[in-house]
Amino acid sequence: xxxxxxxxxxxxxxxxxxxxxxxxxxxxxxxxxxxxxxxxxxxxxxxxxxxxxxxxxxxxxxxxxxxxxxxxxxxxxxxxxxxxxxxxxxxxxxxxxxxxxxxxxxxxxxxxxxxxxxxxxxxxxxxxxxxxxxxxxxxxxxxxxxxxxxxxxxxxxxxxxxxxxxxxxxxxxxxxxxxxxxxxxxxxxxxxxxxxxxxxxxxxxxxxxxxxxxxxxxxxxxxxxxxxxxxxxxxxxxxxxxxxxxxxxxxxxxxxxxxxxxxxxxxxxxxxxxxxxxxxxxxxxxxxxxxxxxxxxxxxxxxxxxxxxxxxxxxxxxxxxxxxxxxxxxxxxxxxxxx
Amino acid sequence: xxxxxxxxxxxxxxxxxxxxxxxxxxxxxxxxxxxxxxxxxxxxxxxxxxxxxxxxxxxxxxxxxxxxxxxxxxxxxxxxxxxxxxxxxxxxxxxxxxxxxxxxxxxxxxxxxxxxxxxxxxxxxxxxxxxxxxxxxxxxxxxxxxxxxxxxxxxxxxxxxxxxxxxxxxxxxxxxxxxxxxxxxxxxxxxxxxxxxxxxxxxxxxxxxxxxxxxxxxxxxxxxxxxxxxxxxxxxxxxxxxxxxxxxxxxxxxxxxxxxxxxxxxxxxxxxxxxxxxxxxxxxxxxxxxxxxxxxxxxxxxxxxxxxxxxxxxxxxxxxxxxxxxxxxxxxxxxxxxx
DNA sequence: CTGAAAGCGCTTACAG
DNA sequence: CTGAAAGCGCTTACAG
Numbered sequence: 139x140x141x142x143x144x145x146x147x148x149x150x151x152x153x154x155x156x157x158x159x160x161x162x163x164x165x166x167x168x169x170x171x172x173x174x175x176x177x178x179x180x181x182x183x184x185x186x187x188x189x190x191x192x193x194x195x196x197x198x199x200x201x202x203x204x205x206x207x208x209x210x211x212x213x214x215x216x217x218x219x220x221x222x223x224x225x226x227x228x229x230x231x232x233x234x235x236x237x238x239x240x241x242x243x244x245x246x247x248x249x250x251x252x253x254x255x256x257x258x259x260x261x262x263x264x265x266x267x268x269x270x271x272x273x274x275x276x277x278x279x280x281x282x283x284x285x286x287x288x289x290x291x292x293x294x295x296x297x298x299x300x301x302x303x304x305x306x307x308x309x310x311x312x313x314x315x316x317x318x319x320x321x322x323x324x325x326x327x328x329x330x331x332x333x334x335x336x337x338x339x340x341x342x343x344x345x346x347x348x349x350x351x352x353x354x355x356x357x358x359x360x361x362x363x364x365x366x367x368x369x370x371x372x373x374x375x376x377x378x379x380x381x382x383x384x385x386x387x388x389x390x391x392x393x394x395x396x397x398x399x400x401x402x403x404x405x406x407x408x409x410x411x412x413x414x415x416x417x418x419x420x421x422x423x424x425x426x427x428x429x430x431x432x433x434x435x436x437x438x439x440x441x442x443x444x445x446x447x448x449x450x451x452x453x454x455x456x457x458x459x460x461x462x463x464x465x466x467x468x469x470x471x472x473x474x475x476x477x
Numbered sequence: 478x479x480x481x482x483x484x485x486x487x488x489x490x491x492x493x494x495x496x497x498x499x500x501x502x503x504x505x506x507x508x509x510x511x512x513x514x515x516x517x518x519x520x521x522x523x524x525x526x527x528x529x530x531x532x533x534x535x536x537x538x539x540x541x542x543x544x545x546x547x548x549x550x551x552x553x554x555x556x557x558x559x560x561x562x563x564x565x566x567x568x569x570x571x572x573x574x575x576x577x578x579x580x581x582x583x584x585x586x587x588x589x590x591x592x593x594x595x596x597x598x599x600x601x602x603x604x605x606x607x608x609x610x611x612x613x614x615x616x617x618x619x620x621x622x623x624x625x626x627x628x629x630x631x632x633x634x635x636x637x638x639x640x641x642x643x644x645x646x647x648x649x650x651x652x653x654x655x656x657x658x659x660x661x662x663x664x665x666x667x668x669x670x671x672x673x674x675x676x677x678x679x680x681x682x683x684x685x686x687x688x689x690x691x692x693x694x695x696x697x698x699x700x701x702x703x704x705x706x707x708x709x710x711x712x713x714x715x716x717x718x719x720x721x722x723x724x725x726x727x728x729x730x731x732x733x734x735x736x737x738x739x740x741x742x743x744x745x746x747x748x749x750x751x752x753x754x755x756x757x758x759x760x761x762x763x764x765x766x767x768x769x770x771x772x773x774x775x776x777x778x779x780x781x782x783x784x785x786x787x788x789x790x791x792x793x794x795x796x797x798x799x800x801x802x803x804x805x806x807x808x809x810x811x812x813x814x815x816x
Numbered sequence: 817c818t819g820a821a822a823g824c825g826c827t828t829a830c831a832g
Numbered sequence: 833c834t835g836a837a838a839g840c841g842c843t844t845a846c847a848g
Contacts, residue, residue, distance in 0.1 A: 830835105
């Protein structure tokens with residue numbers, strides 16, 4: 139079935155040696171223009187395609203990156219992945235993509251598979267479990283195989299490698315202070331990812347901000363409550379005037395509940411969330427959100443990884459934290475201009 | 478930098494031949510248990526990992542599939558891709574994923590790259606341009622390389638290969654008839670993808686249904702109108718009582734416009750759309766939609782491709798069209814039970 | 817039970 | 833300018 143033509147067959151048809159044919163195809167200066175032309179012509183005619191496997195076997199590099207992310211169901215990961223693919227392509231690298239669905243077991247399997255496939259480097263956004271319990275031996279072992287690793291978005295402290303992400307704590311603090319600036323005084327954080335490293339950083343940033351504005355800390359674990367009942371109580375007792383939410387999905391549910399309870403956004407409650415996905419644009423009301431720049435982050439992660447692979451970086455490990463900005467939309471009150 | 482241990486080094490340390498070590502590692506029955514143990518112990522200790530490149534070079538198969546899709550920003554493709562990844566993994570295949578962003582040029586590049594990489598097979602959902610103009614020489618040439626191809630979701634007639642998708646025409650017809658059954662009489666189709674093969678099939682199915690119910694055909698090209706003005710006019714003049722929309726995004730915009738115009742869904746206008754994405758679930762009102770079963774479709778595409786690769790299929794090409802169903806939600810009227 | 821040898825398809829010193 | 837030879841890391845007939 140596999141009938142693709144090889145260098146050897148090409149050489150035979152041309153009455154040339156394999157070396158000459160190979161050099162011709164690689165446009166080596168050693169070869170005469172006439173021979174080159176003969177070779178390339180036949181190669182085109184016979185649809186010769188070099189065997190990457192053989193080339194890589196000699197070259198020791200596979201020009202392939204492994205990318206491991208939890209899923210592509212959030213806009214953040216979808217856009218980040220898309221951007222990584224584009225940038226890898228631009229720099230001449232292929233990618234092998236795996237999704238863990240936040241299963242640590244699958245993540246470990248993936249890592250092993252990528253080692254087997256001899257990828258030149260790996261970008262990973264680890265599972266939440268891992269970020270909770272920090273059992274990252276499978277990541278740390280990559281250095282023993284000399285496979286560069288870039289930790290993306292979900293950054294772990296116990297892994298020594300290049301890192302690309304956000305300053306989640308600072309971000310949460312700024313978001314909280316922003317709500318305050320817009321006139322909110324009772325700001326609750328509905329956390330959807332508590333107990334993870336990112337979740338904890340956000341909580342810490344939120345807490346710092348609340349302390350600064352001398353407010354009352356109200357951290358609500360999204361998974362542990364009956365949303366509608368909680369909201370009814372919180373708003374009814376005038377305990378909150380604004381909500382900081384983790385992701386698009388929880389925002390949607392919160393908005394839906396608030397509206398169904400008969401309250402208005404932003405008049406009664408302001409909403410701000412960490413995910414600037416397509417939801418935030420198109421929901422009614424549209425949501426003020428933190429633009430975490432997945433496109434830029436993805437590109438940077440790929441660039442750092444390839445630079446590391448190609449030895450263009452100084453040995454110190456990078457810890458790149460992107461500056462991000464708030465996108466104000468309908469879900470938060472306008473700032474009343476002071477005269 | 479690359480210091481991974483090879484069979485040869487392993488053999489040297491053990492005072493064995495390369496063949497014996499190789500066989501031991503592959504658990505061959507030729508080798509004595511004692512030797513096997515010695516070998517595997519040292520291999521583990523030294524973290525030996527076989528070089529896939531070399532293995533593939535001998536075996537002629539790469540156990541790798543190429544997957545080319547336009548993007549992962551719709552829930553459909555995201556879920557389909559996720560499912561393909563899972564199924565490939567289950568069956569022992571790796572995948573290389575590329576996104577075309579609906580650029581035919583990028584698609585052609587991808588195909589060439591995958592040929593170079595000697596993938597065992599390819600699944601593709603072609604660009605819209607291609608589905609409009611049908612210039613598919615780059616797809617047809619795959620058969621010359623003996624690379625099996627599965628056309629996914631966006632199915633072209635001019636490519637001879639296995640196909641997995643929906644019966645878009647039937648689907649559109651049934652959706653239209655369903656609206657009719659729910660009491661709608663003036664059904665407009667807001668097409669977001671006219672001029673593509675899928676778009677045309679849907680239009681034809683919609684047209685058939687309209688003919689059956691003796692209604693008036695109203696096909697509106699989503700891109701060519703000012704949405705709000707059009708809707709105001711159509712609803713104001715009582716020209717439509719229901720809308721069939723292509724995808725999630727256009728549905729959102731339509732819903733938003735209708736609500737802003739002060740009309741109610743489904744009381745004034747019923748909405749049904751072809752995309753059962755997360756939007757359809759969570760929008761207020763939630764949207765009645767066609768469940769196109771991306772998970773199942775993705776799995777089937779992978780299974781067919783691998784079965785084709787492994788020669789488990791009869792030579793006739795498959796054209797698999799999945800049965801799908803409507804999911805009724807808030808955006809369409811309830812059926813009034815007849816007594 | 818073990819090993820020497822050939823070969824997968826390429827590239828690249830080296831020789832002529 | 834062309835070619836013979838070695839070698840990338842493996843597997844698998846074949847011989848012993």
